[in-house]
Amino acid sequence: xxxxxxxxxxxxxxxxxxxxxxxxxxxxxxxxxxxxxxxxxxxxxxxxxxxxxxxxxxxxxxxxxxxxxxxxxxxxxxxxxxxxxxxxxxxxxxxxxxxxxxxxxxxxxxx
Amino acid sequence: xxxxxxxxxxxxxxxxxxxxxxxxxxxxxxxxxxxxxxxxxxxxxxxxxxxxxxxxxxxxxxxxxxxxxxxxxxxxxxxxxxxxxxxxxxxxxxxxxxxxxxxxxxxxxxxxx
Numbered sequence: 614x615x616x617x618x619x620x621x622x623x624x625x626x627x628x629x630x631x632x633x634x635x636x637x638x639x640x641x642x643x644x645x646x647x648x649x650x651x652x653x654x655x656x657x658x659x660x661x662x663x664x665x666x667x668x669x670x671x672x673x674x675x676x677x678x679x680x681x682x683x684x685x686x687x688x689x690x691x692x693x694x695x696x697x698x699x700x701x702x703x704x705x706x707x708x709x710x711x712x713x714x715x716x717x718x719x720x721x722x723x724x
Numbered sequence: 725x726x727x728x729x730x731x732x733x734x735x736x737x738x739x740x741x742x743x744x745x746x747x748x749x750x751x752x753x754x755x756x757x758x759x760x761x762x763x764x765x766x767x768x769x770x771x772x773x774x775x776x777x778x779x780x781x782x783x784x785x786x787x788x789x790x791x792x793x794x795x796x797x798x799x800x801x802x803x804x805x806x807x808x809x810x811x812x813x814x815x816x817x818x819x820x821x822x823x824x825x826x827x828x829x830x831x832x833x834x835x836x837x
Contacts, residue, residue: 648824650769657819657827658761658769669825701769703824711783713759713824718768 617641617702617716624722630690633719635702637683641714645705647685649678652699652718661700662687689721697723725826726751730818733831738811744831746803746820754798756823760805762816763830772818773805787813810835 618636625631635647649662660669662678665685675690685704689696702716732744746758760772773794774783782794793806803820810833817830 652769657829658821659827660825663825699768703769703771712785713771713774713783715761715769715771 617704617714619700619702619716619719621717622720622722624724625692626724627692627694629692630688631692631721632689633687633700633702633721635685635687635716637685637704637714639683640708641683641704641706642680642685643683644707647678647680648703649685649687650701650703652701654699658701692723694723697721726822728820728822728826728828730820730828730831733818733833735834735836736810737837738835739809742807742810742833744805744807744818744820744833746805746828748801748803748822751822751826753796753801758794758796758803759821759824760794760803760818761821761824761827762814762818762833764813764816767816770816775803807833812836 623631646664650658651661652658661672661676665680666678677688679686700719706712706714727749728746730746736742755777757776759774762770762772772785775794775796791809795804812835815835817832819827819830821827
């Protein structure tokens with residue numbers, strides 16, 4: 614099955630802005646929307662962004678998402694220590710019978 | 725948004741079977757597609773299976789196709805994952821999720837002899 618490619622790690626200092634990329638293909642990101650999740654070990658993953666750039670209620674506006682072609686990005690500005698977590702992108706893939714794809718995950722470290 | 729509570733995890737021997745359950749509350753269960761997603765030790769999230777709100781549409785990851793079956797009982801607000809012929813590669817935390825927006829806390833499955 615296809616893959617969504619994310620950088621294994623990113624880092625930033627408090628107050629900085631960081632971005633996490635997610636690269637796919639025409640059968641997934643190119644034709645379908647992207648979700649982004651925050652995940653802390655041992656807890657339930659939390660939806661941060663849906664439909665490429667929509668924030669669920671309760672997610673601060675310093676978190677934003679975008680999509681262009683077969684790639685998507687998550688941006689977090691005003692970085693805070695509590696942002697340190699794993700982040701995943703996800704998209705539906707239309708090939709074969711259809712399936713959901715998750716990116717490999719990106720560990721965000723707040724220095 | 726609702727609440728999801730998984731159960732049924734445990735230690736199982738390779739080649740045996742296990743059934744996971746997910747009990748939903750706080751929303752109209754029958755109106756939503758549901759999913760199972762897992763995380764193996766030290767690995768990322770991996771989609772396992774999905775079922776539409778009308779149970780005729782089911783989708784599976786290649787890694788579990790032919791071995792796992794997703795089902796739902798809308799009268800009980802319950803989602804299930806029947807896991808047959810499990811292998812050590814199936815060791816993971818299994819999460820159920822409503823439309824991949826609301827997630828449960830997960831149940832741990834360990835496949836070991």
